[in-house]
Amino acid sequence: MAGRTVVPVLGRWGLSPHADLVYRTLALLGAQTSAMLARDLDIDGGRLAEAMDELTAAGAARLTCRGRERWWSAVDPDRVGVLVRQRRGPVAVTEGYRRHLAAVAGLHLERIDPRSVRRLPSRETARARIAVLTAAERREHLAINTEEQISAEAAAVAGPQDRELVTRGVRLRAISLPPRAGRPRETVPDGAEYREATDLPLKLMVFDRHTALFPADPARFDAGAVELTDPDAVAHLTQLFHRIWRTARDPFHQEVPPIELTAREQAILALLTDGYSEEAAGAELGLSRRTVVYTLRALMDRLGVQNRFQLALVLGAARAVPLPGVPAGAGPMHEES
Template sequence: MTAMAVAVGGGSGGVIPPLGRWGLSAHADLVYRALVLGGPATGDRLARQVEVPAARVAGALDELLAAGAVRPECRGRERIWSPVDPAEVTGRMVRRRCPPAVSEQYRRHLATVAGLHLDRVAPGSVRRLPSRRAARLRIAELAAAERHEHLAINTEEVITPAAVAASDPVDRALLERGVRMRTLGLPSRGVTWRAPLPGSEHREAAHLPLKLMVFDRRAALFPADPADYEAGAVEVNDPDAVVGLVELFGRIWVAADPPAQEGPPVMLTNREQAILTVLAAGHSEDTAARQLGLSRRTVVYTLRNLMDRLGVDNRFQLALVLGAAHAITVPGMVPATVEEPR
């Protein structure tokens, strides 16, 4: 998960892509969203609008210009910045798709897969799942049959609310059946929408070879394309290949560290969790309100109350605070001193 999306509006249709997934900084993402929402602006005006130092805004604009996400125009002595249409920016990012982090992950992924020697396995021992949906359905099938151990490596720097929503029911069902669950992930750098589930074991490592799931040491799944999960996954059932992946997991596990203890988690109400989830998907206050059946005033009021409770002044700071803590939902919890209007 990159930093939480700020309000989006105008002609973008209410949703713009989080630029952090393509290697741009959180400040660049924030400045781009401010331009889409507020229209063309000078660097000084943007700095006041997002409450970020002018030097950081200037650096963010340089990033956006290099990525083709903004256009400058000189008007007298002023330099006015305009946003490029989000759909066009998304297309450019997809075509570019080569920030250093992705390139390095590609290298590690390909090196690991090459070491499996899948060209030597028996026919039928390797299966291609052609889409993200097909992969998720197969994961659900394999997980439903698990009885002993589930291993997973997550290479994303940010775990999105959508990913949590998709994996939570499967993970909880495994733990309820007494299946041992061990997960490896990168050190937390973004918004964490919940802590590891009680009963699971989690460790962190700075370098991970590939995104992976191993089911009862009998079958393994990894992405067909580490930069595009929509391309589906590869399922491997060859015993030697699966053993190799289990041994790889074990070596990393031994050297990995427990998650850093960063203080008590941030406790979110159901309403706060719902609003943050929708905003993180790129919605504006207006479209978030419509989707959740609330008034815009309620969305603004809830966010303001949360910022006051956490001692932050703006949404960028709020995203940083949530990123430094485990934001979890407490069912039915509503601040006693706050009346939440609809």
């Protein structure tokens, strides 16, 4: 029949029967809410949510809000046919893809409590989550950008968030690829720290060292992201960031920059030099012992040292505020829980 809509069978391309059924319903009947789909198709809420995640990741469904209601609609069947064929087609495993897989493999996600891993199924949901996490940050934001060109859309979203972080006093550090000829350098807000490096392993954000986000698929950012809150996994990614940071190039300084201490770092180090304990230094400055430990740990990460003995050597060589001597075998600090 002329004008008849031909709906592709998504099961042929690896999607689940529930995802295929939901897509067919949306394509033939038009936009539906989750409640309408669950009722009409007799699918429980959990399976329906999984189906919608599949469709969103495949680019086959889109979500719109009408007041307080969330409506799902099908992407044009002709467009979906192209998308799902690309999804199952051979993917060239680039060097960047290999580095991403190696970095993720080092996290041993199979050993992590499932409650500490969350899949954000689309670019939109990832951006919304990033906005929430950024608004809650109080100490430090770390970012690795692997894109050769930051899109105008992405810059428009990230720029205001970065400036707002700096305004709140959050330490913002970003590492990006060096610009190619003809490509402008990233716009870095005043107060942020920025370096460049090649062979970046993965696109990454770490929020206050308690949450990390990276792309679910490094070749398709529209496939969403993975959110981690497992302490060991987040610590692993934080250490990865600082290893890269130590060898990355600061494009705004041709020479090695001097060690610059914040007012808090200077105050803490001065008291420790005078023989104060961490707890006593915190009490003197109106800080908790946990904050003192966190500040020193962040300073050690920034300078690439593992313990206070190494920190004293680095600060002494730079003629910065020294720390009292500690045994050479002193181990790395661990923040109190």
